[in-house]
Amino acid sequence: MNRQEFDHAHVAFSFIERLETLEAPDDVMNHMEKSLGLFGFENFILTGLPNPHQRAEQMVLARKWPRGWFEIYIKENYVAADPVVRLCRNSINPFEWSEAPYNREKEPRAHEVMNRAADFRMANGFCIPIHGLTGYEACVSFGGDKLDLSSRTKPAIHLMGMYAFERIRQLMTPAQRNRSDDLTSREREVLTWTALGKTSSEIAEILELSKRTVDEYSIRAARKLRAQNKTHAVVKALQQRLINP
Amino acid sequence: MTAIHIVSSANRHLYETTLDSYFRIRHDVFAKERGWKAVERSDERDIDAFDRDDTIHLIAMDGDRVVGGQRLVPTTTPHMLSEIFADLAAVKGIPVGPTIWEASRYFVVRERRSGRTDATMLAGVQEFGVDEGITHYSAVIETWWLPRLHEAGFVVRPLGLPTLIENQWAIAAEVEVRQSSRDRARALGGIGGSVLVRRGLKVPLIGEVAHVT
Numbered sequence: 001m002n003r004q005e006f007d008h009a010h011v012a013f014s015f016i017e018r019l020e021t022l023e024a025p026d027d028v029m030n031h032m033e034k035s036l037g038l039f040g041f042e043n044f045i046l047t048g049l050p051n052p053h054q055r056a057e058q059m060v061l062a063r064k065w066p067r068g069w070f071e072i073y074i075k076e077n078y079v080a081a082d083p084v085v086r087l088c089r090n091s092i093n094p095f096e097w098s099e100a101p102y103n104r105e106k107e108p109r110a111h112e113v114m115n116r117a118a119d120f121r122m123a124n125g126f127c128i129p130i131h132g133l134t135g136y137e138a139c140v141s142f143g144g145d146k147l148d149l150s151s152r153t154k155p156a157i158h159l160m161g162m163y164a165f166e167r168i169r170q171l172m173t174p175a176q177r178n179r180s181d182d183l184t185s186r187e188r189e190v191l192t193w194t195a196l197g198k199t200s201s202e203i204a205e206i207l208e209l210s211k212r213t214v215d216e217y218s219i220r221a222a223r224k225l226r227a228q229n230k231t232h233a234v235v236k237a238l239q240q241r242l243i244n245p
Numbered sequence: 246m247t248a249i250h251i252v253s254s255a256n257r258h259l260y261e262t263t264l265d266s267y268f269r270i271r272h273d274v275f276a277k278e279r280g281w282k283a284v285e286r287s288d289e290r291d292i293d294a295f296d297r298d299d300t301i302h303l304i305a306m307d308g309d310r311v312v313g314g315q316r317l318v319p320t321t322t323p324h325m326l327s328e329i330f331a332d333l334a335a336v337k338g339i340p341v342g343p344t345i346w347e348a349s350r351y352f353v354v355r356e357r358r359s360g361r362t363d364a365t366m367l368a369g370v371q372e373f374g375v376d377e378g379i380t381h382y383s384a385v386i387e388t389w390w391l392p393r394l395h396e397a398g399f400v401v402r403p404l405g406l407p408t409l410i411e412n413q414w415a416i417a418a419e420v421e422v423r424q425s426s427r428d429r430a431r432a433l434g435g436i437g438g439s440v441l442v443r444r445g446l447k448v449p450l451i452g453e454v455a456h457v458t
Contacts, residue, residue: 009336009406016403092389093414130392133433134360138392155406158388158414166395184435185361 011035012156019167025062028167033064036160039153041142043122046168049089049137050079051245053195053238061138061168066120073113081109084127088139094128094158096149097141121145126154128161134185135244140165187221188243190214195234195245247312247362248442249369252302256445260304266311267304268292274352281411295325295349301450303373305353305366313353313362315370317346320383325349326417330385333417334404340419344380348420351384364434367397371430372441374422377449381419388414398429 015035022028032044043066048059056079063070072078079085083100097117102110117123125143132138140161149157183191186207193203200218204211218230225240227233237243252260271291275284284291295318305313318324324347326339334340348370353362374382386394388407395401400421407414420426431437443450 012406013336013403092387129389131389132396133363133393136396155408155414158407159403159416162388162391162395165392169395182432185364185433186435188435 008153008156011038012159015160016163019163022167023171025168025171028164028171029062029064032160032164036142036157039144039149039157040147041125041144043125043143045139045141046165047139047141048241049085049139051238053245054241058239059138059241061165061172066122069117069120069122072116076113078109078113081107082113083107083110084125084141085139088127088129088141089137091129092131094126094154094161097125097127097143100127117143124149126157126161128158128165130162130165134188136241137244138165183221183224183237183242187217187224188237190217191221191234191237192243192245194218194230195238195243247305247307247357247365247440249366249373249440250304250306250442250444251373251446251450252304253300253446253450254298255450259445263304263306263309263311264302265290267302267314268296270311270354271314271350271352274354275350278355279411291350294323294328301346303366303369305362305369311354312357313351313366315348315351315366317348317370317373317382319343320345320347324383325385326383330410330417332405333385333408333415336406337402337404337419339404339417340381340383342380344378345419346374346379346382348382348384351386361434363393364397364430365436365440367394367399368427368430368434368436369440371399371422371424371427372439375424375427376441377451379422379451381421383417383419385410385415385417388416391416391418394420397433398423398426400426 018031019028022031029044043064045063045065046061050056050059057074083102084097087095087100104111122143123145124147125141126149128140130138130140142161189207190203193206200211200214204214218233222230222233225233225236227236252264257264268290272286272289275281275291284293296316299319299322301317303315303317304311320341321343326334326347331339353366370382391401400423402419404417404419407416
């Protein structure tokens, strides 16, 4: 192992060890700015990826983006056109923004978002996809003007991004929530099918359960979510990202 | 309901058919699906130098059907990190000790990859660790799995930087055995209690575990 490789490893491991001691999302962001700044990164976003029913701005866990750019990004609904977001959903490996493919002729909006990002000193960046066990999708994305991205630095950045995401996620997850309020995977399944427009009888057939059991799951889920009825439960579950139909 | 069967040399006579199916599925997953040339065998059974008498298999079963699995090897003997992947632990070194076991060959069959079987397997390996006095597992894991383990409440310490193995980013890591991890994995899978089946085995199975007093 050469000297430079050791340095990257050292930066990554001290970054990760320090993360555990930080108790506020802002401290984590400052910590990221300092350590990832060594590789040239200036801008950061850690965000869940919205499904068609969700609003992009509500999925963001933490961000430090150039003034004005986030507002434009949301207003223009660039999340629907961004080739980085698309590749993030479909890839398990991290990638440089420039590696996210799109068709210039057929996808002018994709071309537009990449160009406008460059105007905000976000010419290139590095994206780390997050794929949860039960459908949660998220993205850790770092940008900057002059980046030290090489086969030697990327593994260190990759690891740092994943641990930063986990720490932010921990700090943003309300700890006071009672565990008995967690939806079971069956309750989530039933809500997901309900969100997709299936009736109790249809869900019963799909999940090979009785209709009564399916109704029981809906009622229990509604109770846990403090929802007035089944439809209200679906809306709350979507808002809280508990289901991802 | 999926259960995790503990299979060791002490009770393997009860699981001959299951084990054959387990090794065949491992070959399907790792040799055929993943294309790992090193594990290809003409008899289409993935059995290697780490499937020994002291290896413990955690086999996920729906009734008689194998739907997932992983194996555990004591780190006080030759194991994959010490023999094959030592480079992956270049930063922190290879964890070795009587209460540290290495987990490997984790798989879930293709039809069961929606999360629930994974949660059961993760709950099972933590439950086994808690019951047996294991303090840590070491493992080489695909890096994209790290957030999934985090989601299941696992405390994972990397031992080195991600490295490309068979076209997949992987890291060596040490996972703590914690009741809270077991419970979080259970909650994720909607599991009420124990997922382990110890047919013909005593508890604890690992006799020589040195308990810290």
